[in-house]
Amino acid sequence: MNIAAPEQNHQLAKLVDMDDPQAILTEVETIVRLIHPNFNTAFLRRAYGDVLKMFAGEFPGYRACNTEYHDLKHTTDATLAMTRLIHGAVMEGNPISARNVELAIASTLFHDIGYIQNEGDDGTGAKYTKSHIERSADFLTDYFHAAGFPDDDATDGRDMLACTGLTVRIGEIRFRSFEIKMLGMMLGTADLLGQMADRTYLEKLSFLYREFKEAEVPGFNEEIDMYVNTLGFYELTKKRFAHDLGGVNRFMRAHFHERWGVDSDLYAAAIERQMDYLRAVLERYRPDYRNYLRRWQYLKK
Numbered sequence: 001m002n003i004a005a006p007e008q009n010h011q012l013a014k015l016v017d018m019d020d021p022q023a024i025l026t027e028v029e030t031i032v033r034l035i036h037p038n039f040n041t042a043f044l045r046r047a048y049g050d051v052l053k054m055f056a057g058e059f060p061g062y063r064a065c066n067t068e069y070h071d072l073k074h075t076t077d078a079t080l081a082m083t084r085l086i087h088g089a090v091m092e093g094n095p096i097s098a099r100n101v102e103l104a105i106a107s108t109l110f111h112d113i114g115y116i117q118n119e120g121d122d123g124t125g126a127k128y129t130k131s132h133i134e135r136s137a138d139f140l141t142d143y144f145h146a147a148g149f150p151d152d153d154a155t156d157g158r159d160m161l162a163c164t165g166l167t168v169r170i171g172e173i174r175f176r177s178f179e180i181k182m183l184g185m186m187l188g189t190a191d192l193l194g195q196m197a198d199r200t201y202l203e204k205l206s207f208l209y210r211e212f213k214e215a216e217v218p219g220f221n222e223e224i225d226m227y228v229n230t231l232g233f234y235e236l237t238k239k240r241f242a243h244d245l246g247g248v249n250r251f252m253r254a255h256f257h258e259r260w261g262v263d264s265d266l267y268a269a270a271i272e273r274q275m276d277y278l279r280a281v282l283e284r285y286r287p288d289y290r291n292y293l294r295r296w297q298y299l300k301k
Contacts, residue, residue: 077194088251129215163188
């Protein structure tokens with residue numbers, strides 16, 4: 001019996017070439033100028049370029065990224081998702097200052113930089129799975145200070161970045177404003193949406209399993225455990241979207257309507273297709289589940 005491949009219509013993937021970092025940067029700049037027509041993208045372009053250098057091992061003092069799940073594509077996916085959420089929020093009547101748009105997108109760019117190792121560090125960045133958020137926040141603080149940003153900007157960036165922690169209690173973070181809190185919830189949401197809507201998400205779960213093994217994350221004795229647990233994780237994620245993250249995922253629909261004339265949340269649709277496909281594979285072909293993950297060829301080695 002055949003199973004239809006996930007994202008059969010490729011609606012989300014057709015809008016922007018998600019494998020091309022420059023295409024994503026172009027779309028980010030397009031969107032921020034829809035929000036603020038006179039937006040100066042100079043800092044974001046500089047930060048984006050530095051992130052590319054970090055992942056490629058071209059930033060002084062750092063090794064190249066060697067985590068296959070938390071890779072450059074995950075960061076660019078999350079960054080575009082974040083920019084789309086911000087745009088949708090503004091379209092829904094939630095004004096966000098140009099300064100905070102800049103801080104929020106920059107914070108997204110650096111949200112997983114904590115997986116990048118310093119020169120001379122052994123193993124892989126996966127060993128920082130449990131501490132990567134704090135490492136990312138420290139790097140972000142130093143980067144903002146080097147750019148001449150005031151301490152308050154660094155504080156806001158750290159608070160937004162903290163919202164990507166799956167166990168963090170957002171209500172306990174003392175945000176300096178409601179706008180920063182909303183952006184923090186968007187960052188926590190974009191981090192999840194970006195990875196789960198990726199057309200190679202199911203294949204990349206194999207990489208996440210290897211990262212978890214190195215980090216000694218409990219509950220994943222075999223690779224199949226990652227796939228089985230993902231269905232439960234998705235149910236928890238929907239609850240997290242609705243409650244801890246304030247339901248800000250609802251802003252996606254307004255973005256796609258305004259930017260593309262599509263009256264739908266394409267992220268939600270893509271993720272639902274992924275989960276439907278995974279559920280069918282595990283129910284019917286569990287012993288041979290890897291044979292039904294068909295997008296390995298799209299993964300860049």
